[in-house]
Amino acid sequence: GAVVSQHPSWVICKSGTSVKIECRSLDFQATTMFWYRQFPKQSLMLMATSNEGSKATYEQGVEKDKFLINHASLTLSTLTVTSAHPEDSSFYICSARDTGGYNQPQHFGDGTRLSIL
């Protein structure tokens, strides 16, 4: 149980393109999902918290107009990197937190490797 699917797993595109990444909880409902960014040999850096039916909460230093988050249902959150540039190239990972209690682990997708040429 507790499977999170992330799509696509790999994207290569030209500078200036907007890229959408999907994160789905397959067998549970997630009122809260999280988006992380990870550079090589570094840890996960939280970008934003995605709340179903409301606006996302962004971490300090993360541009909300650059990284658009939509959480329209209890099983789907999307991250759109708008007008992507080479410096946006990174490994983006989503996670979903199962409902039903405070001390719940997060379940992660397998990430999306984004390469901007």
Added chain:
Amino acid sequence: SQKIEQNSEALNIQEGKTATLTCNYTNYSPAYLQWYRQDPGRGPVFLLLIRENEKEKRKERLKVTFDTTLKQSLFHITASQPADSATYLCALEGMDSSYKLIFGSGTRLLVRP
């Protein structure tokens, strides 16, 4: 602000030995702490959660301790196997208790056959 430290140097051990990884934190007293495993190019996988009132937690060959006085958690893998080779991340809840997790930088474990 919260600070989480894990040994950035890789831990290299012989198969069958016990691996011990350390997670230290400052400027915070979390209600719980979590450990995750991450393989290259994959998302983290949850392993264990330990609460502040628990001294120790076990799951098969894994053992986690939580010392709130020292502000430290130790993660042990007994009878280690080459398949245990991965990066292990510790994570604490955010100070604002919004369910978000703050991750350490991770320690890479390499188990030699």
